[in-house]
Amino acid sequence: MSAGLFVVFEGGDGVGKTTQLKRLSDALQSAGREVVVTREPGGTALGHQLRQLILHGDHVAPRAEALLYAADRAHHIETLVRPALARGAVVLQDRYIDSSIVYQGGARGLGDQVERISRWATGDLLPDVTIVLDMEPDPSRMARDLDRVEGETSRQADKIRRGFLMLAQRDPARYAVVDAARPEGEVFHDVFSAVRDAIRRAREAGASQGAPTSPTPPSPVTP
Ligand code: TMP
Numbered sequence: 264m265s266a267g268l269f270v271v272f273e274g275g276d277g278v279g280k281t282t283q284l285k286r287l288s289d290a291l292q293s294a295g296r297e298v299v300v301t302r303e304p305g306g307t308a309l310g311h312q313l314r315q316l317i318l319h320g321d322h323v324a325p326r327a328e329a330l331l332y333a334a335d336r337a338h339h340i341e342t343l344v345r346p347a348l349a350r351g352a353v354v355l356q357d358r359y360i361d362s363s364i365v366y367q368g369g370a371r372g373l374g375d376q377v378e379r380i381s382r383w384a385t386g387d388l389l390p391d392v393t394i395v396l397d398m399e400p401d402p403s404r405m406a407r408d409l410d411r412v413e414g415e416t417s418r419q420a421d422k423i424r425r426g427f428l429m430l431a432q433r434d435p436a437r438y439a440v441v442d443a444a445r446p447e448g449e450v451f452h453d454v455f456s457a458v459r460d461a462i463r464r465a466r467e468a469g470a471s472q473g474a475p476t477s478p479t480p481p482s483p484v485t486p
Contacts, residue, residue: 267348274396302357304335318410329367337384365426370416392461396443
């Protein structure tokens with residue numbers, strides 16, 4: 264069990280992950296926590312190059328695409344995320360294994376192997392909480408600039424949405440599904456409360472194992 268807290272944001276394209284990540288980061292930092300904000304693909308220098316290749320390059324065969332996401336993930340988790348968690352930081356991450364399950368496993372039709380590859384790539388590191396920002400896909404998004412994967416999977420936006428919801432149902436204790444179609448402040452209220460619960464659970468688990476407890480959870484903020 265690490266001293267830090269691993270929080271992942273998932274959801275379809277354009278649901279407001281970046282905005283909520285920023286608000287959460289500000290709130291936790293004000294409460295005195297070290298916060299590391301990162302993303303997949305692209306949280307490291309290697310990841311940045313992989314992101315360019317996957318999202319802004321030429322056609323990539325679906326299995327190669329799945330392996331490139333897994334390669335980015337393996338490097339990112341080992342070199343950035345695990346060290347941050349070990350020193351007690353809160354890691355706020357935009358997308359993780361669930362995105363591969365939903366986009367490559369589901370939308371690309373590659374199936375269950377995708378999850379196994381990512382679990383292997385990360386040594387089975389799972390988030391303390393995954394926040395699924397959920398809303399009905401917005402067709403006006405389709406008119407805007409989409410990356411290669413978004414462009415090729417945009418007609419499957421409903422399937423992608425259902426994929427994240429199914430993953431949340433599979434393991435409800437580790438997930439918070441937040442209705443992202445509401446005003447930003449209301450969404451943040453639920454996001455923050457899910458993270459506060461996760462901090463409490465992590466402390467209780469640490470205490471029951473006799474491990475050092477993580478730092479005091481931040482006091483509630485008014486969103
Ligand atoms: P972003 O725009 O939210 O950073 O996401 C980047 C794109 O990559 C988005 O289209 C979703 C896609 N993606 C996958 O297909 N599989 C993955 O494992 C991840 C992390 C992202």
